[in-house]
Amino acid sequence: MKQTQGAASGLVRLTFLVQNLYAEIGRDCDLTAAQAQMLCSLADRSIGMAELSGLLCLERSSLTGLVDRAQQRGLVARESDPHDRRAVKVTLTPEGSKALHRFNDELTERLDKLLADLPTAERDRFAKTLNRVIAEAPAVLGH
Amino acid sequence: MKQTQGAASGLVRLTFLVQNLYAEIGRDCDLTAAQAQMLCSLADRSIGMAELSGLLCLERSSLTGLVDRAQQRGLVARESDPHDRRAVKVTLTPEGSKALHRFNDELTERLDKLLADLPTAERDRFAKTLNRVIAEAPAVLGH
């Protein structure tokens, strides 16, 4: 019986856990996982639909609906781009920004709690490896 | 500009990446992410609906539909429990087992590739920390 699972298997399980955490916190904030994901991308700037769909790895047609629903809830607004009449820029409303912060605070609090028992050195090493893996991801996972 | 994100933020981003990988591989194998998740739980044994919904963190009503669709695709079968005529046991069909292995092989191959550039020692430490975090998760993340 294997005591310690390999890194790949661990990644999958942890992914599952974080996903559920996402959904759970989302429920508290009245945000779906997809909405939360989108709000994160909009945290610091307005983004056009095309670029946003790239960031979120979504088809543009999927994004239209996502933005529609978020807009109806007042989380987000569509602004027209003066330089390109085709383009639309998606922006956080104040309410959306508030929801994002609530979500983010809760998420990082829960995750920090999850990591709190790790010795500092181990946590730092862990973070470093995570970042290294993330940096390599685009090359390996395509997209 | 922060060079190194904290562990929590890294976890979120990596989760996002693995999720997308899941979806992408699923497309190749004609499996949805939810189906793949379910097949994994059934890899080595039959499971009743109640237990399975617990494993997958799903409401029972959600699971009914998931099993329905998987059954229609021939991935899974419902067996009746001789000891309890209410109960249903979900089992992999040979075809479901084949799909699961295709999916799993591809997933671990891709993930191993993602981790391949890590020095062995770092990868081992990483796996160890992952397992430690996963072990603590139930206490911290509730459920």
Next chain:
DNA sequence: CAAATTACTTCGTGCCACGAACAATCACAA
């Protein structure tokens, strides 16, 4: 045996994601 519990299903609702087809606009070249 009656009541409470358990296992699972059905139904209605809403969200999410995709691809094909479409309209408007832009960029560029002849």
Next chain:
DNA sequence: TTGTGATTGTTCGTGGCACGAAGTAATTTG
């Protein structure tokens, strides 16, 4: 300037996912 082709975003139809409330059948409990 006028095509021509690319880009931006939307609509529409389809299918899957997840929830909660309500219902049915079988089992357990008092």
